């Protein structure tokens with residue numbers, strides 16, 4: 001039987017329950033699964049950087065695809081406490097200052113940069129969208145310096161007045177850009193994923 005939440009969103013319950021059954025730390029994993037099914041972002045042997053990785057479901061999903069030759073580095077404000085495969089390592093850092101978070105001479109040469117970063121929400125959609133835009137721009141700054149030419153990028157953003165600006169910035173850095181709203185994303189959520197493929201070689 002499908003139980004409904006206080007907001008009446010039966011899919012929220014479906015994916016939350018499914019994550020528990022499948023042993024994932026968060027229902028967000030199904031968003032990446034859908035992105036992967038449609039856009040084939042992750043490939044065996046890839047080196048992946050996952051921004052806003054806690055509690056860790058994307059880390060586990062990505063590691064299953066890229067291992068054993070590939071690896072995943074995750075970064076979040078909060079430590080990841082679940083057991084992780086040997087090909088995954090995590091760092092605790094604030095990505096609002098991406099270069100300080102990654103460090104000069106820090107990891108680079110990634111095939112894929114993922115960002116599921118989300119600000120603490122205030123309930124004010126304009127404020128939340130503005131904070132999400134700032135995080136998305138930080139993720140793009142990381143992609144600019146740490147992603148290989150030809151690399152792939154997936155970034156969550158809460159739709160708002162600045163979304164077009166973000167999309168245009170992604171378009172400038174990548175050969176191909178797509179917007180994607182997974183079925184598993186709550187219908188009430190303003191989140192959307194911007195996908196970039198084929199990072200341009202910059203001068």
Ligand SMILES: C[S@@+](CC[C@H](N)C(=O)[O-])C[C@H]1O[C@@H](n2cnc3c(N)ncnc32)[C@H](O)[C@@H]1O
Nearest residue numbers: 052054055056057058076077094095116117118
């Ligand atoms: C929706 S959760 C990510 C879920 C994750 N993809 C998973 O599957 O487990 C968003 C994460 O973004 C992180 N975050 C928000 N602001 C951040 C920042 N400035 N620097 C690093 N991480 C941040 C939060 O701490 C939170 O863990």
